Amino acid sequence: MSPTSGKGLKAKFYGVRGSIPCPGQATSVYGGNTSCVQILGGPEIIVLDGGTGIRELGLELIRQRKALRVHLLLTHTHWDHIQGFPFFSPIYFPGNEIIVYGPRALEKSLEEALMVQMQYAYFPVRGVELAAKIRFMELDEETFKIGDIEFTTKSMNHPIRVLAYRFTDGHSTGVYTGDNEPYYDVLDTKGAKSDTSSQRRREFIKECNDRVAEFIRGCHLLIADSQYTDEEYESKRGWGHSSIGYVLDVAARSEVKKVVLFHHEPTHDDKVLARIEKQAVARARSLSKSMRVTMAREGRTYPV
């Protein structure tokens, strides 16, 4: 498998779950591995997030039997986005270079937050023993290039700093949100009086949500955290994830061409996801004539 195979950018899904892997017969259609997506179509090997799906990608890469340079772009260092890293085979071969990008994690550097899982208390190999050269690039909101693909980052709403990635080769554009919940007013309780301060808060929250809508505007492929149904979201507010209804609404308003629903709730088996996907397709049709929507499946590749 070569990253340059075929024309144009593509996204290949190695892990589509949120929170925790859930392998088994009941999840074999959509997949049970946690977040990992490869961007194909440029000269460089580019990977979004290092959930358990990255293990399979690592095995494919080392079959190329040549020195590898891998750009691993992390949205954040929550477990389900990094837990595949110790099993990513290219890190054990000398001559390979892994460049890890991502935000700082609260009081920890990106390196400390990723490598804490490679200590003897948790894993038999320590980070300092890895044969490949590992470099870390801490990111803020910024624009940079990897090969001929330009990336722009944007902070999202989650209990820890998350960076979304917008990427383009000049022809097509994709956005990968990472974990994200729409901004809302935590002080807004039913029956509370509307005063100047609550009005100001509302305006600020609207601005924050508008910035997210702008960030995804007009993209060809939006890979979005849409962990919950609208009904489930009501009891999961503040957990840091989006409902499918929110994702489709903001995508339609922002004239997104295609939405890939991603970071599936681990309790949703194939039957549940198939039902939700059907509902999502109908809802997308009612919101926009041209916007398409699909549920991410492990092993699938989608053009950007």
Ligand SMILES: [Zn+2]
């Ligand atoms: Zn997650």
Ligand SMILES: [Zn+2]
């Ligand atoms: Zn998270």
